[in-house]
Amino acid sequence: MNETEQTLKKLREKIAYHAKRYYVDDDPEISDYEYDQMYAELLRLEAEHPEWDDPSSPSHRVGGKPLEKFNKVTHTVQMNSLSDVFSFEELQAFLDRVAAVLPDAAYSVEPKIDGLSVALHYENGVFVQGATRGDGFVGEDVTQNLRTVFSIPLTLPEALTLTVRGEVYMPRGKFEKLNAAREEEGQALFANPRNAAAGSLRQLDPAVTAARGLDIFVFNFQEGKLWTDGHAPTSHTETLDRLHELGFHTLEFRTLAHTAEEIFAHIRKLGEARAMLAYDIDGVVIKLDGLADRRRMGEGTNTPKWAVAYKFPPEEKETKLEDIEIAVGRTGVLTPTAVLTPVRLAGTTVSRATLHNAELIRERDIRIGDIVTLRKAGDIIPEVVKSHPELRNGNEKVFRMPTVCPSCGEPVFYDEDEGAATRCTNSKCPAQLSRGIEHFASKDAMNIDGLGPQLVESLLRNRLIEDAADLYRLKREELTGMERMGEKSASNLLEAIERSKGAGLERLIYALGIRNIGEVAAEALAQHFGSLAACMAATKEELVDLPDFGEVTADCVVNFFSHPQNRELCERLTEAGLLTSPVGMPKDDFLAGLTFVLTGTLPTLTRDEASDRIKAAGGKTAGSVSSRTSFVVAGESAGSKLTKAQSLGVPIIDEETLLGMLRDRSATPKQSEAPDV
Ligand SMILES: [Zn+2]
Incomplete structure (x- = not known):
């Protein structure tokens, strides 16, 4: 072992020691700054000397590749419960x-x-x-x-x-x-x-x-x-x-x-x-x-x-119910929420608890100003179990569900069939609009990263948007003109919005927030009809024939697309350039989940050609090597990407091996040796 190798070994031991002082003993000996410096030095040495790699090095805590699925492990000693x-x-x-x-x-x-x-x-x-x-x-x-x-x-x-x-x-x-x-x-x-x-x-x-x-x-x-x-x-x-x-x-x-x-x-x-x-x-x-x-x-x-x-038994405590607030959800349901004098319960401070609906409040005779018993068991959300009428002083108020929507002021309707829900049916209701746009942008829908509830509220308040389609017309100057919105955040948001255009019909339908249409139903619609226009024109007879679609679901779809406002929204989304056909599964997807990085000059393919063929097989290509890279395809005069791949232990293959994988329709390279470059 030469001197540098010794240094590297010592450094790994030192870092492991200080990490233990910090994470296990909660008693660090050195400052975070000193630790970070040591760690940076380790990364530098390891990058210079990939030949002395050690899977137990502290630098390898993170760095495993994403898995397709977890393997099963049979325990040698049974892991009993008590x-x-x-x-x-x-x-x-x-x-x-x-x-x-x-x-x-x-x-x-x-x-x-x-x-x-x-x-x-x-x-x-x-x-x-x-x-x-x-x-x-x-x-x-x-x-x-x-x-x-x-x-x-x-x-x-x-x-x-x-x-x-x-x-x-x-x-x-x-x-x-x-x-x-x-x-x-x-x-x-x-x-x-x-x-x-x-x-x-x-x-x-x-x-x-x-x-x-x-x-x-x-x-x-x-x-x-x-x-x-x-x-x-x-x-x-x-x-x-x-x-x-x-x-x-x-x-x-x-x-x-x-x-x-x-x-x-x-x-x-x-x-x-x-x-x-x-x-x-x-x-x-x-x-x-x-x-x-x-x-x-x-x-x-x-x-x-x-x-x-x-x-531990569920914890119960008495506290005062100060007020009952009404939240309006995406589908217009009014939900009463108890505002409580904050109280420590089962390890958390509780200041609000849902009361679900007006019927529950009536059944439990819960009044504003009451002393109530609050219960929280471990992972269960806190619940108002009962009120204490014997502690009333006469100032308590009986709660009445509002007859108009607290957000838009339109009359609300009591919906006996739907879990005793009270509902605002105004399609222009600001609260519903806001929740609806949040849903549109959410991860499982259009996945617009960074567009959370607060930003939606403030875009609406600043009148920069009125509906989801307006998101695609947002301008950089409009965003940077808003409070607490820097250049960087604005760029990120615009990029995320742009990216969402390609989300595909499945997600788009789900994002529209049609009642009773979850992700599975949205996918069924997208696959069956193939375009947004065809979905909009679908008849009830066609819809009930879809797997798991009943009368109610079919009605929801027909109703949604019969509203002029919704039709207009769909048309504007289409005009904005959103993908209105399904993304579906690529036909050839044997490289799905794998990311390739191309570097150097390949013998026969241009980089674009190689990239296209990888994508056609369901794989992805990336511009830089990271721990998420599955393979680096290296050609002649490959540079720093190759070095990086070696230091991260990313498999390196040559063009021939890549072509072999494409030919065999296999995600496993036949020859995984580094090419001689
Ligand atoms: Zn309303």
Whole structure:
């Protein structure tokens, strides 16, 4: 090993050490600035010396290629779930069962992290595989994504082969930021940190996971060796302490208890601390600490007999209902929302709760000014359970659903068939217009990045747009003239709008927001009729023949296109140059999901020709090499792109190999060696 190689190795160790101080111990020794400098130096050295690449280098946390799908993993040790208990009585019954066999048992009492369970497998001290729990027997291989979790060590200080189990979670702060950003972009919000963590871990593209800031608590040693000298641990506590020593982020706030009183006391303590923690917990796990004790109690059919999970009851609190506000949705439904005196509940501050509809308010006799009981259980949205008439002072007001729309002032209608909804049917209603344009721009519709609710509101307010078609006439000067809109944001928005023109008929129909037409129905319409004009002319008889279309859905389509205002909108969208035919699936799509970068002069094809042929086969081409690149096609005098590909470990192929793939209709190159260039 020469000097530079030594330096590189030392640098990797140093960075791994400081990352642990920061992410696992929460006790950094150096400033972020110093760390960033060290990291930049590592990237520089690694780019210069691709020959000394090491998959366990800290630089390789992110960099895996997007997957087509997850592979299945069979767990060597079954990942059991625990039986739940919901009261101290039930918990006492469990303790009695154990005491009958083991009168002096010690228990580990630990917070139950509300995340999702994974198994991490190390071979000779190197993290080689991470899998989700799945059904307990078979999970999914999410190794690439778990590598992006900074508190998971990529290497251990000793060459141990072992498997541990942990709970991946999203810290609350990260969750709130993520949802705020999604709201801004008009994307659907995650209901709670656990859903967000699950969604983030099951991303096919590890770069997305990396951006989400997941963390992990390791809570069990599954199997393997914890000591190189073969020392065998006797207790759970000993294994966790050892795992902590090896660099794992192990569960905090666990305690060793010997009596029911001690156990109950720790549960109460965790219950009180719950709101202050940086992450969600939904209960407390009580398990035998002695490993021999566990074997003695054994396993039940689905759950072990040596542990239970105590679930926190749904939290309830009293607060004052200050007002009831009405929101008007995209389809004109008026939804009453309770405005509450803010109260801490199950770990979050609650200041609003939906009341669903007027009927529910009447049934529960909820009045403005009432003291109400609010309930929130883990991931459930907060709910106003009941009012307290006995606490009224006479100033409370009975709520009446408005008879006119709070947004446009037009009369509203009560729709008994549709879940007791009150609806504004004015097609020019500003609130509906605003929600409608948000929907038009949303990710699953036209996917106009950056056009979130606030921007839509302000475009409408500034009279720059009146409907979705106006988006395509926006001018740069108009945008930059708006408050808080810089040159860069304006350019990005205009680009996103321009890009959306090619979204295709499927998305366009969905984006129009026709009642009862979701993504699947929109696709069926697009595929069947083939053009927007044909959809507009479709008759009810034709529509009911479509798969899964009933009378109601068919009526919705016919009604929508019979409104002159909607027809005009469609015509203006067509004039604006939107693609009004389906994008569909490319006929030849064996390269779908793959991205190629072309560099250098190819022997027979021009770059445009090569690019066209890749696209015709469903693949994509890109101008620069990144971790998302699937293949670099290199020709003569290939330059920096080739070097970059080598440093990132992106496969390099030559024209002949590419032509072979196209000929064989195969996404796998026959010859993956780097060409001699
Ligand atoms: Zn209205």
